[in-house]
Structures are given as structure tokens and as C-alpha cells.
Amino acid sequence: MHDLGGIYAKSLGVPQDYIRAHMWFNLSAAKGERIAVKALERPNGR
Helix, strand or coil: CHHHHHHHHHCCCCCCCHHHHHHHHHHHHHCCCHHHHHHHHCCCCC
């Protein structure tokens, strides 16, 4: 889930979409992935 958020945040093969990136980071953070929590703390998820 975190990786999907990164794909949308960095526009890797998909249109850049911070809303979708944030959604994936939120889902990942809810499952306890600490790296996703850090990504949510950054404004653009990078």
C-alpha cells in the first residue's frame, strides 16, 4: 500500500495524484507501517 502511494506521489507510470497517494499512505499507516506514517508527515509524500 505504501508503494502504491509512492507511485501516485511521484507520478511513476500514472498521473500524479496526491489525493490517491494520501489515501494509500493512510491505509498503509492504519495497518501499522511506520514508513507510511512518515510519508503522511511530508506535504507531497516523498
